[in-house]
Amino acid sequence: DTDAQILMRFKGSLWNGQALNNWGSESSLCSWTGLLCRENQTFYGLRLEHMELGGKIDIETLVELPNLVSFSVINNTFEGPMPEFKKLVRLRALFLSNNKFSGDIPDDAFEGMRRLKRVFLAQNGFTGPIPKSLANLPRLWDLDLRGNGFGGNIPEFQQQDFRVFNLSYNQLEGQIPESLSNKYPSSFAGNEGLCGKPLSSCNGNESRSLKPNLASPHSKGKKHGVLIIAIIVVTVVAFSSVVALLFIHKHRRKRSKPGILPKRGTSHKSVGFKESQYSVDLTGDLKGGDGELNFVREDKGGFDLQELLRASAVVLGSGSFGSTYKAMILSGPTVVVKRFRHMNNVGKQEFSEYMQRLGTLTHPNLLPLAAFYSRKEDKFLVYDFAENGSLASHLHGRDGFVLNWSTRLKIIKGVARGLAYLYENFPGKTLPHGHLKSSNVVLDNSFEPQLTEYGLVEVMNKSHAQKFMAAYKAPEMNEFGRPNVKSDVWCLGILILEVLTGKFPANYLRHGKGGNNSDLATWVDSVVREEWTGEVFDKDMLGTKNGEGEMLKLLRIGMFCCKWNVENRWDWNEALAKIEEVKEKDGEDDYSCYYVSEGDLNSKTMTEDDFSFSVTNG
Numbered sequence: 148d149t150d151a152q153i154l155m156r157f158k159g160s161l162w163n164g165q166a167l168n169n170w171g172s173e174s175s176l177c178s179w180t181g182l183l184c185r186e187n188q189t190f191y192g193l194r195l196e197h198m199e200l201g202g203k204i205d206i207e208t209l210v211e212l213p214n215l216v217s218f219s220v221i222n223n224t225f226e227g228p229m230p231e232f233k234k235l236v237r238l239r240a241l242f243l244s245n246n247k248f249s250g251d252i253p254d255d256a257f258e259g260m261r262r263l264k265r266v267f268l269a270q271n272g273f274t275g276p277i278p279k280s281l282a283n284l285p286r287l288w289d290l291d292l293r294g295n296g297f298g299g300n301i302p303e304f305q306q307q308d309f310r311v312f313n314l315s316y317n318q319l320e321g322q323i324p325e326s327l328s329n330k331y332p333s334s335f336a337g338n339e340g341l342c343g344k345p346l347s348s349c350n351g352n353e354s355r356s357l358k359p360n361l362a363s364p365h366s367k368g369k370k371h372g373v374l375i376i377a378i379i380v381v382t383v384v385a386f387s388s389v390v391a392l393l394f395i396h397k398h399r400r401k402r403s404k405p406g407i408l409p410k411r412g413t414s415h416k417s418v419g420f421k422e423s424q425y426s427v428d429l430t431g432d433l434k435g436g437d438g439e440l441n442f443v444r445e446d447k448g449g450f451d452l453q454e455l456l457r458a459s460a461v462v463l464g465s466g467s468f469g470s471t472y473k474a475m476i477l478s479g480p481t482v483v484v485k486r487f488r489h490m491n492n493v494g495k496q497e498f499s500e501y502m503q504r505l506g507t508l509t510h511p512n513l514l515p516l517a518a519f520y521s522r523k524e525d526k527f528l529v530y531d532f533a534e535n536g537s538l539a540s541h542l543h544g545r546d547g548f549v550l551n552w553s554t555r556l557k558i559i560k561g562v563a564r565g566l567a568y569l570y571e572n573f574p575g576k577t578l579p580h581g582h583l584k585s586s587n588v589v590l591d592n593s594f595e596p597q598l599t600e601y602g603l604v605e606v607m608n609k610s611h612a613q614k615f616m617a618a619y620k621a622p623e624m625n626e627f628g629r630p631n632v633k634s635d636v637w638c639l640g641i642l643i644l645e646v647l648t649g650k651f652p653a654n655y656l657r658h659g660k661g662g663n664n665s666d667l668a669t670w671v672d673s674v675v676r677e678e679w680t681g682e683v684f685d686k687d688m689l690g691t692k693n694g695e696g697e698m699l700k701l702l703r704i705g706m707f708c709c710k711w712n713v714e715n716r717w718d719w720n721e722a723l724a725k726i727e728e729v730k731e732k733d734g735e736d737d738y739s740c741y742y743v744s745e746g747d748l749n750s751k752t753m754t755e756d757d758f759s760f761s762v763t764n765g
């Protein structure tokens with residue numbers, strides 16, 4: 148049977164299948180409601196969410212779909228025991244949350260599902276122990292069992308590096324395995340019998356008294372008393388905090404003015420940049436859209452619009468297009484939601500297709516676009532959250548880290564690689580970044596850079612893009628010019644100079660043709676011409692032994708990328724090749740000519756240290 152015939156059989160066993168009333172025509176399989184297809188129109192998953200579906204999930208039929216790797220029936224009315232999903236050995240993601248499934252899950256229910264990465268069983272009526280085969284999954288990355296009746300001890304999980312991990316509101320008991328002690332306490336909340344890190348210790352009376360079956364009636368009464376007082380105190384404190392926060396928030400909003408650089412609040416983050424400490428409600432900002440959060444990549448992020456709306460959110464900053472929020476999804480990932488006004492250059496369908504194409508890009512130096520949300524007047528793009536904020540915040544922010552030369556070089560190399568990937572891999576055309584600047588380079592927890600807001604010129608209203616997008620700052624851009632890879636090279640050059648000098652280019656950027664000598668490139672050029680190169684580098688970066696020669700090399704590359712005449716400006720591949728050649732230390736790898744004293748030669752074994760003083764620059 149064809150995929151279409153198999154899927155029609157699968158539909159036949161569902162109740163309320165009318166929600167899938169456009170299923171039928173073989174030729175347009177990928178347009179069937181709830182079908183997930185790749186760019187090349189191959190089917191890979193089912194996403195049948197919020198459809199009031201019920202009845203039988205016919206596994207025997209699904210087995211016949213070898214390409215099925217993702218299956219979701221979140222928020223429907225399925226009931227009874229968990230179907231035998233283990234027969235779908237190729238499955239990578241299983242989403243059953245918010246249904247009425249019930250009963251114990253057999254211990255071997257996940258056996259053989261070696262590819263399974265994401266398991267969402269939250270808010271059902273599952274009981275019994277957490278199946279061992281689930282804990283033994285070698286690639287498990289997201290696990291959400293919240294709000295069921297799972298009992299017994301938590302098993303040892305083979306995988307320990309989770310992105311989502313939530314066992315809250317079950318009936319689990321006993322000591323939390325050591326390997327899970329680094330998880331958030333909220334991952335275990337609502338399980339009265341659990342103890343041990345990150346909850347309170349199992350040895351003290353405190354934790355034992357949490358187990359209702361061990362508590363005497365007397366201690367139970369006492370506990371209730373304490374509980375009631377605690378609830379009253381928490382309620383009063385929470386109420387006063389909300390009132391105080393509302394007051395401060397209102398006051399702040401009155402005073403704050405929109406700015407190019409993000410506004411920062413006063414809460415401190417260990418990562419060295421600040422974000423607003425005031426929670427915002429995304430519901431207000433996101434209301435009135437088409438009601439759909441459109442995911443653009445295969446893994447759906449493990450959350451839906453409702454969960455995004457419920458997420459606790461803070462403002463990260465306000466750029467030229469709108470505000471940017473950090474949203475912490477309960478039992479889900481932390482994401483960044485960026486609002487774009489003036490993004491109406493193309494129609495709804497075209498916009499949606501374009502975003503889907505952007506979603507196909509995956510590279511370590513491109514921040515993945517996760518989803519988008521459309522309204523007539525504005526759009527919201529959802530990106531992964533980057534732990535270390537933007538490059539701009541470290542170069543110019545009050546609370547950024549001081550970046551040393553090797554980190555700066557790593558960042559420039561990553562940026563160049565991200566651009567190269569973008570130019571070569573966007574389906575159908577060579578896509579310029581168009582808005583390359585230091586606040587659109589974010590840093591992950593190891594300071595690996597990731598480009599964000601790439602490829603958006605196409606969908607931006609032209610007049611707004613001309614005014615604010617970085618590519619339009621290239622000297623050759625006038626009202627007829629369109630950003631291209633050469634204008635990106637200009638932006639890359641400016642970024643290199645910004646990274647090396649530590650100077651914020653806004654004051655130096657030229658607007659349009661002509662202009663004066665105030666752009667960063669001209670400033671650097673004049674300093675270098677006067678042979679004051681020592682003056683040019685950011686003082687925070689200096690102090691690297693034997694690195695100045697290489698810094699100068701990178702500075703020159705930046706200057707070649709900033710040639711005013713496009714003909715003389717390097718192509719991106721030339722720039723990339725030159726950047727790749729820059730090393731951390733002068734003369735690195737150049738050990739062809741060195742001086743070794745006779746004494747050294749006579750000594751027993753020579754170490755690298757013995758050589759360090761005698762290496763010359765070839």
Ligand SMILES: Nc1ncnc2c1ncn2[C@@H]1O[C@H](COP(=O)(O)OP(=O)(O)OP(=O)(O)O)[C@@H](O)[C@H]1O
Pocket residue numbers: 407408409463464465466467468469470471483485514530531532533534535536537539540586587589599600615
């Ligand atoms: N994915 C992300 N992860 C972490 N922080 C981010 C992320 N995206 C943006 N930020 C932070 O939010 C701040 C505000 O971003 P925003 O895009 O609104 O401003 P901008 O880049 O200065 O302006 P523009 O609107 O022109 O792009 C950035 O400086 C950065 O610190």
